[in-house]
Amino acid sequence: MNASFADMLRKASESPKALSVPELARLLAAEDEGERRALHAAAYAVKVRHVGRRVSVRGLVEAGNVCAKDCLYCGLRRSNAAVARYSLAADEILHVAEVAKARGYASLVIQSGEVESDVHTRFVEDVLRRIAPLDLGVTLSLGEQTEDVFRRWKDAGASRYLLRIETSDPAYYAKLHPAGHDWKRRVACLETLKRLGYQLGTGVMCALPGQTPEMLARDIAFFGEIDADMLGMGPYIPHPDAPLGVAPEAPDDAARLRLGLDLIAVARLHLHDVNIAAATSLQALAPDGRERGLLAGANVLMPNLTDVQWRAGYQLYPGKPNLDESAEDATAALERSVASVGESILWNARGDSPHFRRTMR
Numbered sequence: 477m478n479a480s481f482a483d484m485l486r487k488a489s490e491s492p493k494a495l496s497v498p499e500l501a502r503l504l505a506a507e508d509e510g511e512r513r514a515l516h517a518a519a520y521a522v523k524v525r526h527v528g529r530r531v532s533v534r535g536l537v538e539a540g541n542v543c544a545k546d547c548l549y550c551g552l553r554r555s556n557a558a559v560a561r562y563s564l565a566a567d568e569i570l571h572v573a574e575v576a577k578a579r580g581y582a583s584l585v586i587q588s589g590e591v592e593s594d595v596h597t598r599f600v601e602d603v604l605r606r607i608a609p610l611d612l613g614v615t616l617s618l619g620e621q622t623e624d625v626f627r628r629w630k631d632a633g634a635s636r637y638l639l640r641i642e643t644s645d646p647a648y649y650a651k652l653h654p655a656g657h658d659w660k661r662r663v664a665c666l667e668t669l670k671r672l673g674y675q676l677g678t679g680v681m682c683a684l685p686g687q688t689p690e691m692l693a694r695d696i697a698f699f700g701e702i703d704a705d706m707l708g709m710g711p712y713i714p715h716p717d718a719p720l721g722v723a724p725e726a727p728d729d730a731a732r733l734r735l736g737l738d739l740i741a742v743a744r745l746h747l748h749d750v751n752i753a754a755a756t757s758l759q760a761l762a763p764d765g766r767e768r769g770l771l772a773g774a775n776v777l778m779p780n781l782t783d784v785q786w787r788a789g790y791q792l793y794p795g796k797p798n799l800d801e802s803a804e805d806a807t808a809a810l811e812r813s814v815a816s817v818g819e820s821i822l823w824n825a826r827g828d829s830p831h832f833r834r835t836m837r
């Protein structure tokens with residue numbers, strides 16, 4: 477490891493937002509295993525300083541795969557006729573919330589394709605009001621919506637919203653999405669969510685065709701500028717029925733995983749006190765992917781508690797792990813995986829973002 481790499485790690489560890497975009501890009505282009513080990517160790521130390529060796533968990537419910545969008549990378553895109561579409565009933569979502577609560581999850585993530593309609597808005601409102609007595613921290617990840625809808629869902633009980641920007645580069649966004657998908661609207665949604673007082677989650681995929689370390693470095697700087705409280709980031713995994721495909725020089729699974737871990741580490745070093753989830757796509761690339769995510773600086777896991785009969789319908793990418801794992805098995809597997817890296821799970825705690833708690837004071 478050369479001296480300037482070590483210097484950058486030291487500077488980034490001391491205070492947040494200490495590095496320039498070129499410096500972040502240099503960290504993301506770690507040249508050998510020695511540099512990568514040092515990068516992960518520095519990020520891990522920053523994480524431990526802020527949240528300890530404790531993992532926050534959220535039960536994930538994949539509420540439906542109906543989507544109005546046509547993102548070029550995603551298996552759920554509306555043009556993919558091979559997908560059997562489903563939408564969970566309110567009772568089914570409530571049931572997952574009750575199972576989550578009974579197993580010690582104090583937070584729930586409700587995710588689905590993007591639907592904008594009055595009926596859908598009212599449906600989500602109703603679900604949130606029925607979940608409210610369980611006293612869970614609820615994250616929504618339901619795509620772009622109007623300010624009025626975000627406000628109604630917040631009033632009904634949601635406290636966090638996850639909307640990945642996908643890329644901070646508008647021209648690159650246009651390459652990943654067809655016409656009618658508007659980067660500016662996505663940014664405006666993030667700003668609105670922040671203003672409304674949600675804990676704001678965003679993120680990007682990595683290992684996309686044509687993406688460079690400089691672009692990812694700008695993405696990390698963007699997370700700071702938008703004042704994100706939570707990050708969800710993971711490697712892109714090509715879907716055979718989605719047109720984005722792979723570039724000829726595409727990284728193999730090991731390289732995708734490496735980049736996903738490095739991205740977590742550099743984001744932790746830049747932002748220090750945000751919650752960072754170890755994305756499921758890390759686990760799709762290696763059985764121990766999410767544990768390695770924790771060691772690179774992530775502090776949140778989101779095991780899937782959706783009833784197994786629906787899991788196959790929610791495949792953003794092939795090779796999705798745990799297609800037939802029950803909520804009980806998921807919870808036991810989680811305990812084991814977290815213990816295997818010397819950490820423990822914060823059961824019955826919401827695990828709010830420390831950044832949010834600090835900046836909302």
Ligand code: SAM
Binds near residue numbers: 549589638681713
């Ligand atoms: N529809 C909502 C949205 O797009 O914000 C929430 C659900 S969407 C499936 C959640 C995330 O999955 C997206 O933000 C995207 O980054 C990720 N994703 C989609 N296709 C993927 C792929 N092929 N590989 C890895 N992640 C993918």
Ligand code: SF4
Binds near residue numbers: 543544547552553588
């Ligand atoms: Fe729909 Fe989200 Fe997939 Fe885009 S990423 S097609 S919005 S589910």
